[in-house]
Amino acid sequence: MSDERTExxxxxxxxxxxxxxxxxxxxxxxxxxxxxxxxxxTLFARTLSIGSGKTPVRFGLLVDTTKCTQGCNxxxxxxxxxxxxxxxxxxxxxxxIRKVTITDPHTGFTRSFPVMCxxxxxxxxxxxxxxxxxxxxxxxxxxVDKHRCIGCRYCIMACPxxxxxxxxxxxxxxxxxAPRGKGTAEGCTMCVERVANGKVPACVAACNDKGExxxxxxxxxxxxxxxxxxLARFSTTTIRADLGLRPGVHYRGI
Amino acid sequence: xxxxxxxxxxxxxIAYWTALxxxxxxxxxxxxxxxxxxxxxxxxxxxxxxxxxxxEHVFAVFLIIAASGAxxxxxxxxVFGQTVYKPLSRLSxxxxxxxxxGGLWDLVLDLGRPGHVLDAIIYGNFLSIFxxxxxxxxxxxxxxxxxxxxxxxxRLNHYSHAMGVTAFLWRLTLTTGTxxxxxxxxxxxxxxxxxxxxxxxIMSFAFGLATFLLILIGGFRALGRPLGDLIRGRLKRLLTVxxxxxxxxxxxxxLTNLYMPGQRAFEGFLLLHGGVFTTLFWVGQILIGGVLPLxxxxxxxxxxxxxxxxxxxxxxxxxxxxxxxxxxxxxxxxQQLFPGMIxxxxxxxxxxxxxxxxxxxxxxxxxxxxxxxxxxLLGVRIxxxxxxxxxxxxxxxxxxxxxxxxxxAITSP
Numbered sequence: 272m273s274d275e276r277t278e279x280x281x282x283x284x285x286x287x288x289x290x291x292x293x294x295x296x297x298x299x300x301x302x303x304x305x306x307x308x309x310x311x312x313t314l315f316a317r318t319l320s321i322g323s324g325k326t327p328v329r330f331g332l333l334v335d336t337t338k339c340t341q342g343c344n345x346x347x348x349x350x351x352x353x354x355x356x357x358x359x360x361x362x363x364x365x366x367x368i369r370k371v372t373i374t375d376p377h378t379g380f381t382r383s384f385p386v387m388c389x390x391x392x393x394x395x396x397x398x399x400x401x402x403x404x405x406x407x408x409x410x411x412x413x414x415v416d417k418h419r420c421i422g423c424r425y426c427i428m429a430c431p432x433x434x435x436x437x438x439x440x441x442x443x444x445x446x447x448x449a450p451r452g453k454g455t456a457e458g459c460t461m462c463v464e465r466v467a468n469g470k471v472p473a474c475v476a477a478c479n480d481k482g483e484x485x486x487x488x489x490x491x492x493x494x495x496x497x498x499x500x501x502l503a504r505f506s507t508t509t510i511r512a513d514l515g516l517r518p519g520v521h522y523r524g525i
Numbered sequence: 526x527x528x529x530x531x532x533x534x535x536x537x538x539i540a541y542w543t544a545l546x547x548x549x550x551x552x553x554x555x556x557x558x559x560x561x562x563x564x565x566x567x568x569x570x571x572x573x574x575x576x577x578x579x580x581e582h583v584f585a586v587f588l589i590i591a592a593s594g595a596x597x598x599x600x601x602x603x604v605f606g607q608t609v610y611k612p613l614s615r616l617s618x619x620x621x622x623x624x625x626x627g628g629l630w631d632l633v634l635d636l637g638r639p640g641h642v643l644d645a646i647i648y649g650n651f652l653s654i655f656x657x658x659x660x661x662x663x664x665x666x667x668x669x670x671x672x673x674x675x676x677x678x679x680r681l682n683h684y685s686h687a688m689g690v691t692a693f694l695w696r697l698t699l700t701t702g703t704x705x706x707x708x709x710x711x712x713x714x715x716x717x718x719x720x721x722x723x724x725x726x727i728m729s730f731a732f733g734l735a736t737f738l739l740i741l742i743g744g745f746r747a748l749g750r751p752l753g754d755l756i757r758g759r760l761k762r763l764l765t766v767x768x769x770x771x772x773x774x775x776x777x778x779x780l781t782n783l784y785m786p787g788q789r790a791f792e793g794f795l796l797l798h799g800g801v802f803t804t805l806f807w808v809g810q811i812l813i814g815g816v817l818p819l820x821x822x823x824x825x826x827x828x829x830x831x832x833x834x835x836x837x838x839x840x841x842x843x844x845x846x847x848x849x850x851x852x853x854x855x856x857x858x859x860q861q862l863f864p865g866m867i868x869x870x871x872x873x874x875x876x877x878x879x880x881x882x883x884x885x886x887x888x889x890x891x892x893x894x895x896x897x898x899x900x901x902l903l904g905v906r907i908x909x910x911x912x913x914x915x916x917x918x919x920x921x922x923x924x925x926x927x928x929x930x931x932x933x934a935i936t937s938p
Contacts, residue, residue, distance in 0.1 A: 347871075360871045360872070361573075362573040362574060362575050362873060362878070363567075363568050363572075363573035363574055364574065365574060366871065366872045369870045369871055369872040369874075370870060370871065371862070371863075371868060371869070371870040371874055372868070372869045372870065373863045373866040373867065373868050374866060374867040374868075374869075375865070375866055375867075376865075376866075376867050386862070386870070386874075395710070395711065395712065397652075398650075398652045398653065399652075399653050399654070399655060399709070399710075400650055400653055400655075401645040401649065401650060401653045401655040401656040401659065402641075402644040402645050402647075402648045402649070402650060402656075403648050403649075403650040404644075404648075419641075419644055419648060420637070420638065420641075421636050421637065421638050421639075421641045421642055421644055421645060422636045422637015422638045422639075423636055423637075423655065424577040424578060424637070425653075425655050425706075427574070427577045428577065428578065428710060428712065428713070428856075429710050429711075429712050430712055431711060431712040431860065431862070432862060433860055433862065433872060433874065436574045437567065437574055437577055437637065438566070438637075439566045439567035439568040439570075439572070439573070439574070440565070440566035440567075440568040441565075441566055453566050453637070454563065454566065454567075454636070454637025454638045455637055455638065456637075510862055510863070511861075511862060514711050525863075
C-alpha cells in the first residue's frame, strides 16, 4: 500500500516531465479567471455583509398610531410644501406621504396614520429596476437616480406600499433640494438633504410642531437613539411584514 | 428529387401597396405619439399614478408572447423532426422577429425617457428580471436571425437543426422571463405565482400559432397560392391542443386563488363584480378566446380555411382580453397593504381604479401591430420566405424527401 502511494507520488512529483509553456498557460488562465471573478466575488461578499450584518447607520421612522389623530394632516402638508408637491389629490399627482385610515370590519377598530416609502432593506423597487436607478444608500434611504431612470414604471408596479409615483407632466417651480424629472419615478426621500444637515425629515418636524408628536426619526442601528429604545420597549410592526422586505418604517398600535 | 420551392411575392398590387402604406403610416404615428408623450408627459394619456401600465403594455406583452409562440412552428420542424412543418419554418422565423420588434416598439416608445433605454444594458441590474429580458429579447432576435439564415442558405442548412434547438430553448427562457416580470412581483394580488411562467409559455403557443395561421391563410389566399388540407389539418390540431391548455392553466390559476381565503376577494372581483374586467373575462377570454375556438376547431368543418381564420381571430381577441385583464385589471384591483381591513386614503387606497385608454397610448399600441405588418410585408417581398405551394401532394412529397437520408435540404429557386 505504502509502495503504491510512493509510486503515485513519484509519478506526480518530478517537474521535468511537464511542459513549462503549458504551466504558464495554466497560470495565465487561472489569473485571468481570478481577475474576472474577483470584482464579482468582492461585490457579492460586500452585498452579503451588508445584507446580514448591521451597518453603523440605518435611518428609519417609528409612527405611533395611538397618538396620530384622524383629522391631522400636518405631515402631509409639510411634505408637499417642503418638496414642492401638488396639493391636488388627482390620480396622476404624486403623494410621497399620505394619511391612510384603516377599519376592521368585524370589530370597528379604526386607526389613521401616515404611509410613505418604507425604505426597505430588501426593497423590491431596487431589485426590479432594470438600470439600477432605484438604489439604497448605505444609511438605508432608498432613492431614485433621476439621470438613470428610464421611466419604465416597473418599480411602481413592484412596490407593495403604493409609495412610488411617476412624474407625468412638466413640473415648474421645483425646489432645488427636491428635483423632480418628468418621465421618471419618484418617492419619499426621507428628506435626505435635511438628514445630511442633522435635521429630521419635514413630516417629522411638522408632527412635532403642529401634530401629536407621533413620529420619531433616527438611527435604527444605534442602541442609544430614541427610536431604537422605543422599538426595544414597545411592540411594533411593519406594514406587510409577511413579505419579508424589512422596512425601515415601523408602526406602533396597528 | 422533390424540393420545396420558395419565392418572393410580386408585391405590385394596389392591395399590397395600400397595406404597406397603412402599416408604415401606423409605425410613423407611433414615433410621433411617443415623442408627444415624451414632450408633454404621460398626463396626456389615460394612465395615471394608479394605472401606470396601459393599453400599450397590453399590446406589447401580447406581441412579445405571440413572438415566441410564432417560432414554434419552425421548432416543431427542426427540433421535433416533424418535417411536414418545414416549409412553414421561414415564415415562422420572420413572424417571430416582426412580432418581437413590434412589441418592443410599443414598450420603448412608451418609456418616460425612451432615449435612455440603452441604460438598461449599460447599467444592467442583474437582480431585475426586466434587465434580463432586455438580453433575452436581443438574443432572440440574433438567434432567430441566424436560424433564418441557416434555413435559407443551402450551404448552411446542416447547421439549422442546432440553431433551431438553440432558438427553441431560448424562446422558452424568454417567455419564462416575460411571465416572471409579473410572477416575481409580491405587490399585487394577481401576480406573485410561479404558475405565470409556464402559463405564459402555453399562452405564447396559442397566440403565436393563431397569428401565424391568420398570416398564412390570409397571405396564401391573397397570393392565390394553394394551401392543402394536410397542413391545415395539422395546424388545426395544434391550435386545439394549445387553446385547451390555456384554458387548463386559467382554471388552475383561478382555482388556486379561490382555495386561498386571502385571495378570494380578488377572485370575486375578477369573476363576479369587477365590471368591465368580469365581462372581459367571461365573454372575451373564456367564451370568445376559449370555448368558441374549441367548438369551431372540434366541429366537422374544423380544418377549413374559413373556420381556422375565425378560430384564430377568436383566440387573438380572447388573448388580448386575457392580457388586458392581467395587466390593467391587476392594477385596478386595490393593493392589499392591510389585508382584511377597510382602507381609505387620499391616494386611492382601497379603491378600484378605473382606466380608459387615451388616444396617444392607443395609437402607440396599434402602431406596434403596424410595424409587425410592415416587417412581414417587406420581408416576404424581398426574401423568399413563402413556399410557392403548400398543396397536399407538394408537402407530402417534401416531407418524405426530407425524412429520407441525405435529402433534407430545402432549396430556394
